[in-house]
Amino acid sequence: MGLAIGFWISASVIIAAALGVVLLRNIFRAALSLILCFLMVAGIYITLSADFLAAVQILVYVGAISVLIILAIMMTREVQRGNLSNKLQLPAFIVALLFLGVLVLTVTNTPWPITDTAPVVPTTTTIASRLFGEGGFILPVEIAAALLLSAILGAIVLAREK
């Protein structure tokens, strides 16, 4: 019961916040709306007993990505006048609509496995042994780390003053 209430509150706030991101004219408020959306996604993870994932969601999306977005907004010229307008509204709308259609089609056509077993407690041990243990995803993890490192180095090289 409590879980269902939590889920519906999170879900409706997510949708409202996501609409706010698109519809608000003030771009800073749109960014804040995006942060609310990220926070509520963490709420959904909590209802799914994925506590580690929820904390990582807040840490990465609210603590890092949103901060980057807001810094970018603050660095933008003439942003005080609100949303910068251009002629891409219609193409963006069409692309978003197509993407939504693909998502809905995928979600409704996938046979999602449902299980009655209780969620694993504590989650951290299981995640760690799946990621780093034998037969786990150690190779993808390492590749992702190397990829991120090279991306950071590339960004530094690009941004460095001559």
Added chain:
Amino acid sequence: MMPVLNFGIHHQVFIPAVPPDWPGGFWWHWLFFTVVIIAFVLTMVMGAIYIERRGMGRMQSRLGPNRTGPFGLLQPVADAIKVLLKENIVPVKADKLVHWLAPVVAFAPALMLFAVIPFQDGALLADLNIGILYIVAISSVSTVGIFMAGWASSNKYSLLGAMRNVAAIVSYEMPLVLAIVGVVLIAGSLSLNRIVIAQDIPFILLQPLGFFLFFAAGCAEINRSPFDLMEADSEIVAGFHTEYSGMKFAMFYLVEYAEAIAIAAIITTLFLGGWRGPLLPPWLWFVTKVMAVFFTMVWTRTTLPRIRIDQLMALAWKFLLPLAVINLIITAIQVLASWPDTLPWTLVMIIVNFTILAVLVLLWSKFFFRLGWGRIEV
């Protein structure tokens, strides 16, 4: 069933921290600890302000406020009443809603941090299995409040102050988290209660370098001197809260001290053995240690000269971050080597770790890094 990986200097103690069985269960537990946490934070903030003003006064060869109440004990109360009665001024061009929300968004995480800090064995709001990760995640939310304050004030000094603050927070988060990882490796758990239980000897002895890194990075995270670049009157007035007055300014003031208490409480829990200690009741040990850490913060504030903004960034990236990475690698090697838990070996370990601390800090301060070398534009 996965085998539980149990390497480490200390054997992992699996005592599930069951909350005391309150009549009525979960909700009573929740209500009780919420009230306790709010009362604790407010009282400790009052105490912290008193210690800061009087202690700093003594260290600077002056008296400090001593007229309100016995020994000036009521000064924080007088300050609070004064600031609450002040007029609330909002700039005409401000984004009113965001300007109003910013102190709330900054204050909520500072209060939420205390939810996972154990006051004594099992006495905490929520013994999360991911406790320390929760702390790192929640404390990153407060940057959003600072951004909101800086932006909504519609004042360039506020905006610059907020950007400075956020740049500092983002930079110092890395050595901070890496210092935490060392402790987590030794304790073998992310839960703060289990970390305390694992500390048969305080981790400050096993992780001296981690402690200093955490202390420095923590002070920078919450803008305490020598990293208090918010209060640069000649450059950016008062930073992101320039345009705040009255109750809303009081909220930011409260956040500042609540965060200082939170950092002190986290240091106590991670490095100083939390509520553990002989004779006195556990919660008293906890409060005493928190106040001792806060006193050390005041002490460093009065002792060290403050640094410039470019030096602030250089210190994070060129001094603290390399040392944090090296500390993590050394800790990982020590944990993997599964050092014996008996007394003479632990003593050797303590000596080895303090030697590593001395060698690394000397090496870096002599050869690799000096404040004022090079300049980083921020």
